Amino acid sequence: MISQQGSTLVVSLVLLVALTLLGVSSLQSTLLEEKMAGNYKDSSRAFQATEAALRAGEDWLQVQAELPNALPSNIGNSDVWSYNAPSTGGSVPNWWNERDEVWWGNNGVSYTAQLDGVTNDPEYLIEEQSFIRDTLNVGIKTDNSGRVFYRVTSRGTGARPTTRSLLQSTYTRRY
Numbered sequence: 203m204i205s206q207q208g209s210t211l212v213v214s215l216v217l218l219v220a221l222t223l224l225g226v227s228s229l230q231s232t233l234l235e236e237k238m239a240g241n242y243k244d245s246s247r248a249f250q251a252t253e254a255a256l257r258a259g260e261d262w263l264q265v266q267a268e269l270p271n272a273l274p275s276n277i278g279n280s281d282v283w284s285y286n287a288p289s290t291g292g293s294v295p296n297w298w299n300e301r302d303e304v305w306w307g308n309n310g311v312s313y314t315a316q317l318d319g320v321t322n323d324p325e326y327l328i329e330e331q332s333f334i335r336d337t338l339n340v341g342i343k344t345d346n347s348g349r350v351f352y353r354v355t356s357r358g359t360g361a362r363p364t365t366r367s368l369l370q371s372t373y374t375r376r377y
Contacts, residue, residue, distance in 0.1 A: 244360035247319045248367040252358035255313035255324035256369045259354040262311075263328065269350065269377040272330035281311075282352070283329045298355055298368055306357050313356075324358030331372070349374045 289297030310325025335348040
């Protein structure tokens with residue numbers, strides 16, 4: 203009889219450790235992929251909610267029969283703001299970077315249609331950018347035919363309030 207020294211046991215334990223490490227790394231990779239998929243889904247919800255609010259602002263402009271009055275100051279819940287009026291003192295060109303959720307809740311127009319999987323209703327805000335006349339006649343003030351340009355800014359969240367999306371569009375309309 204040949205005496206066994208336990209080499210089979212040692213080889214089996216080494217293979218078991220190697221398979222365990224492989225399984226643990228595979229599990230960690232799967233968990234990371236699951237988190238990434240959840241984050242992507244949440245950011246997609248935020249984007250879709252923000253886009254819905256953006257379209258609501260554009261639709262509101264489309265159905266207006268007359269030129270809406272642009273308000274020159276930060277009066278809450280106004281329909282149309284003057285260009286850069288939402289900024290602090292009207293001097294910050296990227297005012298949307300300085301405004302928080304409370305400000306948007308007080309001043310933005312809420313999109314209240316049923317949206318699943320979002321924390322808060324998305325909001326939009328409309329700024330009148332400029333009026334461009336159709337003619338190049340200089341000095342004639344009676345020619346009021348032209349287009350009005352608006353900037354529509356919308357903000358939304360996903361399932362978590364920390365997942366935010368912000369969109370802007372330029373919308374033009376004749377009155």
